[in-house]
Amino acid sequence: MELLEVQERMLRGDFGPGVKKAMEILVSLGEALGAERLVKISSAHISGVSYASIGDAGLSFIEDFSSLNVRVKVPTTLNPMGMDAERWREMGISEEFMEKQMRILSAFKKMGVKITCTCTPYLVGNKPQYGCHISWAESSAVVYANSVLKAKTNRESGPSVIASAVTGYTPYCGFHLDSNRRPTHLVEVKFGIKSFLEASALGYFIGANVQSGVPLLRGFRVDSAVFDERDLLKGLSAGLATSGAISLFHLSGSADGLETLEFDERDLSSVINLFQECSSPEYVFIGCPHCSLSELKMLAFLISSGVGRFNVKLWIFTSRAVFREAKLLGYVKAIESRGAKVFCDTCPVVMPNELIYGSSVITNSCKAAYYLSSLKRVKVSLMDLKSIVDQFLR
Numbered sequence: 001m002e003l004l005e006v007q008e009r010m011l012r013g014d015f016g017p018g019v020k021k022a023m024e025i026l027v028s029l030g031e032a033l034g035a036e037r038l039v040k041i042s043s044a045h046i047s048g049v050s051y052a053s054i055g056d057a058g059l060s061f062i063e064d065f066s067s068l069n070v071r072v073k074v075p076t077t078l079n080p081m082g083m084d085a086e087r088w089r090e091m092g093i094s095e096e097f098m099e100k101q102m103r104i105l106s107a108f109k110k111m112g113v114k115i116t117c118t119c120t121p122y123l124v125g126n127k128p129q130y131g132c133h134i135s136w137a138e139s140s141a142v143v144y145a146n147s148v149l150k151a152k153t154n155r156e157s158g159p160s161v162i163a164s165a166v167t168g169y170t171p172y173c174g175f176h177l178d179s180n181r182r183p184t185h186l187v188e189v190k191f192g193i194k195s196f197l198e199a200s201a202l203g204y205f206i207g208a209n210v211q212s213g214v215p216l217l218r219g220f221r222v223d224s225a226v227f228d229e230r231d232l233l234k235g236l237s238a239g240l241a242t243s244g245a246i247s248l249f250h251l252s253g254s255a256d257g258l259e260t261l262e263f264d265e266r267d268l269s270s271v272i273n274l275f276q277e278c279s280s281p282e283y284v285f286i287g288c289p290h291c292s293l294s295e296l297k298m299l300a301f302l303i304s305s306g307v308g309r310f311n312v313k314l315w316i317f318t319s320r321a322v323f324r325e326a327k328l329l330g331y332v333k334a335i336e337s338r339g340a341k342v343f344c345d346t347c348p349v350v351m352p353n354e355l356i357y358g359s360s361v362i363t364n365s366c367k368a369a370y371y372l373s374s375l376k377r378v379k380v381s382l383m384d385l386k387s388i389v390d391q392f393l394r
């Protein structure tokens, strides 16, 4: 791979052992992927933050790397960790877990990473500009960044993003090249999307059928007065990255010569029927990906128009920044006064196993359903938000 002089110097160790190690990772990765060079990035987003996911080996890697006195060179955010930083006791998290989780955060903080802990970095200030190169892990955010924000990133891993963040470069290959961003499949969407669950199921259906291709969606429209289109695109992005390895979709463009598939109401039912294992759940989870302010507003509105309290543990997940705004606007109070909880910084899939392993869950997200079922052996059913409120608010 051809390197600039400054990149050669990084590789030689002129900028210290941490930057040297990071450049070694990028050069090996770039060579394995056939990249001819590296490209400058303007943003990074790191996954693999939860102690429940990375364990002691991951904790040591991050602490060792951070002890080499490296600093990130671009705005860098973090994916969810394993607990709410302030209300971890309410979640049932142990002291031991909390201490190890906080060590991970401290190591990242020392490197200059913003301690955001959300899978929606684009809602909390890490919103890349059109056309710029970035290095993001977290599959749902990768799809959203490539497709909605029109930035350019591959689906990175935690270590490769850390290496990119401290050098400011990523291998110039994959979705950084315009030639790889052209659509490969046309998907005709035969009805208007009415809910987050439907957007999520559409993504899941396409992911399962298109795998690692680039779908062009024709006929995608939001047929709802209450859902914000951006929230549904967030759900669609997460679904696409769950059942396949999709990193990019288009909503317009030429469909000449593309293989075509259709998504109709029977396909929607077939996806929802994949996850119908529980009718009386221990938990209901909303917020995969993390809820936006408009989703919390809608939820507060739905809840205030009903009566009674939730007769199930309804846990809603969002980022700390969105939570603070929602609290100021009274949405958190409206939701929690009926027995639900709004947690920050974490998500059901990266919480410690002992909290939910083998339990039963209802969610409105295909991504949460898939990973809770496969990683945590949870019995899962899918249900849309309005039905959740109607059924469990008593």
Ligand code: F3S
Pocket: 079, 080, 119, 140, 238, 287, 288, 289, 290, 317, 346, 347, 348, 349, 350, 367, 368, 371
């Ligand atoms: Fe986010 Fe966790 Fe879902 S990271 S996309 S809430 S699985």
